[in-house]
Amino acid sequence: MTTTHELLTTHPREAAFDTSRLASTIDTLFGCAQSCTSCADACLGEEDVSTVVRCIRLCTDCADVCLTTGRVLSRQTETDPAIARTLLEACVTACGACAEECERHAAHHDHCRVCGEECRRCERACMEALEAVAS
Amino acid sequence: MTTTHELLTTHPREAAFDTSRLASTIDTLFGCAQSCTSCADACLGEEDVSTVVRCIRLCTDCADVCLTTGRVLSRQTETDPAIARTLLEACVTACGACAEECERHAAHHDHCRVCGEECRRCERACMEALEAVAS
Amino acid sequence: MTTTHELLTTHPREAAFDTSRLASTIDTLFGCAQSCTSCADACLGEEDVSTVVRCIRLCTDCADVCLTTGRVLSRQTETDPAIARTLLEACVTACGACAEECERHAAHHDHCRVCGEECRRCERACMEALEAVAS
Amino acid sequence: MTTTHELLTTHPREAAFDTSRLASTIDTLFGCAQSCTSCADACLGEEDVSTVVRCIRLCTDCADVCLTTGRVLSRQTETDPAIARTLLEACVTACGACAEECERHAAHHDHCRVCGEECRRCERACMEALEAVAS
Numbered sequence: 001m002t003t004t005h006e007l008l009t010t011h012p013r014e015a016a017f018d019t020s021r022l023a024s025t026i027d028t029l030f031g032c033a034q035s036c037t038s039c040a041d042a043c044l045g046e047e048d049v050s051t052v053v054r055c056i057r058l059c060t061d062c063a064d065v066c067l068t069t070g071r072v073l074s075r076q077t078e079t080d081p082a083i084a085r086t087l088l089e090a091c092v093t094a095c096g097a098c099a100e101e102c103e104r105h106a107a108h109h110d111h112c113r114v115c116g117e118e119c120r121r122c123e124r125a126c127m128e129a130l131e132a133v134a135s
Numbered sequence: 136m137t138t139t140h141e142l143l144t145t146h147p148r149e150a151a152f153d154t155s156r157l158a159s160t161i162d163t164l165f166g167c168a169q170s171c172t173s174c175a176d177a178c179l180g181e182e183d184v185s186t187v188v189r190c191i192r193l194c195t196d197c198a199d200v201c202l203t204t205g206r207v208l209s210r211q212t213e214t215d216p217a218i219a220r221t222l223l224e225a226c227v228t229a230c231g232a233c234a235e236e237c238e239r240h241a242a243h244h245d246h247c248r249v250c251g252e253e254c255r256r257c258e259r260a261c262m263e264a265l266e267a268v269a270s
Numbered sequence: 271m272t273t274t275h276e277l278l279t280t281h282p283r284e285a286a287f288d289t290s291r292l293a294s295t296i297d298t299l300f301g302c303a304q305s306c307t308s309c310a311d312a313c314l315g316e317e318d319v320s321t322v323v324r325c326i327r328l329c330t331d332c333a334d335v336c337l338t339t340g341r342v343l344s345r346q347t348e349t350d351p352a353i354a355r356t357l358l359e360a361c362v363t364a365c366g367a368c369a370e371e372c373e374r375h376a377a378h379h380d381h382c383r384v385c386g387e388e389c390r391r392c393e394r395a396c397m398e399a400l401e402a403v404a405s
Numbered sequence: 406m407t408t409t410h411e412l413l414t415t416h417p418r419e420a421a422f423d424t425s426r427l428a429s430t431i432d433t434l435f436g437c438a439q440s441c442t443s444c445a446d447a448c449l450g451e452e453d454v455s456t457v458v459r460c461i462r463l464c465t466d467c468a469d470v471c472l473t474t475g476r477v478l479s480r481q482t483e484t485d486p487a488i489a490r491t492l493l494e495a496c497v498t499a500c501g502a503c504a505e506e507c508e509r510h511a512a513h514h515d516h517c518r519v520c521g522e523e524c525r526r527c528e529r530a531c532m533e534a535l536e537a538v539a540s
Binding site for chain 3: 138141142143145146147148161162165166168169172173174176177179180181182202205206209211213244246250253
């Protein structure tokens with residue numbers, strides 16, 4: 001059991017959905033925020049920085065959106081499902097756009113390849129969380 | 136002209152919509168994030184903290200969502216309108232829910248009254264930005 | 271009286287120092303976070319982006335540090351002065367480094383000039399807050 | 406090799422110190438930010454919330470400081486060591502204060518016990534990073 005999962009199970013209130021899946025979604029969100037922060041900065045450090053301007057922008061946005069979504073989903077006290085739902089939709093959008101751009105640079109920059117995979121994983125996790133929250 | 140407005144007009148890329156209105160939206164978002172951070176903490180410091188638990192939770196979420204939306208809207212390079220749009224929808228949802236809860240405590244706690252007004256102002260600003268981005 | 275000031279005076283707990291000066295410091299911190307977010311993105315949008323890589327990095331760091339410092343200073347319940355103090359020191363460092371770099375590009379990019387001035391204002395505000403907290 | 410480690414090694418610029426240790430520090434920082442976000446919210450959901458007000462405040466601050474420190478350390482392009490150093494000092498302070506408070510409630514609340522352990526781990530990681538950056 002991960003630390004995130006342990007914290008969800010020791011919380012006095014009930015989780016929005018299955019704690020094991022919720023914990024995994026939260027860990028994916030924080031992980032994707034880290035990857036996007038790293039990739040934006042790695043792109044900035046490349047000699048051909050002018051070719052990855054869009055990648056820097058989308059990674060920067062995606063990092064912010066993933067962190068806020070990860071923080072909101074970490075909370076279980078007096079949850080407003082509509083906030084979680086709309087944020088997850090923004091996160092699916094940000095991760096999808098960022099993944100698409102990272103994939104365009106995957107052959108040239110290994111950090112874009114790794115970050116693109118993280119964004120796709122996070123996009124899927126948010127889609128599944130969206131279904132779980134909506135049901 | 137505010138500093139935010141000046142920075143938008145000195146930016147090399149074109150803004151998503153009218154810079155004067157965009158600057159005002161961004162300032163409202165950062166301002167609301169500050170108000171919600173203050174109100175969550177003021178509620179936490181009240182003797183009857185157990186009666187404002189929902190207010191603390193919603194202010195905490197709203198602060199996070201407003202900051203991320205304010206940051207994303209501040210950026211004009213290679214903007215993805217779908218990210219801005221879905222985030223603005225999440226922000227309207229968070230501000231509306233937070234305002235509703237703050238208004239319930241407005242008669243007892245002045246900080247809830249002030250914060251409720253800020254959240255309503257931000258909710259309106261995000262709704263208008265949403266129309267401007269979508270058009 | 272600004273909204274931030276009004277929220278500090280309606281807070282049930284006493285502020286770390288004079289509420290008028292504290293409110294002004296907090297507003298400066300949130301304002302500088304906005305300026306640095308804007309300037310990092312404006313630099314990214316410049317045709318000569320490769321010449322402002324250091325400015326983008328320092329603005330990005332400075333935005334993050336200012337936001338966290340602004341949030342922590344906004345809270346008055348059970349304040350730990352040592353956290354406020356060390357964060358303010360980090361913020362003086364980040365603002366000073368970012369101002370210095372922005373000033374190097376002020377003649378070429380108006381957004382760097384504006385952002386450099388904001389960083390200097392914030393550096394001073396944090397230094398004064400540091401003295402107020404320490405005394 | 407973790408994703409964070411893989412991203413550090415595929416970065417075009419050199420890391421501030423040994424990439425394996427740096428990656429582990431960054432992961433600990435993001436993990437501690439998640440734990441503190443969870444614990445603040447779990448405390449808020451407890452029936453005896455009035456007894457854990459200080460824990461909520463310190464966890465909230467600690468989450469913000471850990472996230473900002475984790476983001477700044479994730480960046481390797483044009484690093485300013487003084488910013489990293491002062492932020493790490495703020496993070497050691499925040500983690501130490503938060504751990505001490507969590508430990509006071511560890512017998513009553515399992516989430517405080519888990520979060521206290523995470524804060525101590527992060528405090529140590531930041532102390533070690535501080536030595537590595539300074540040398």
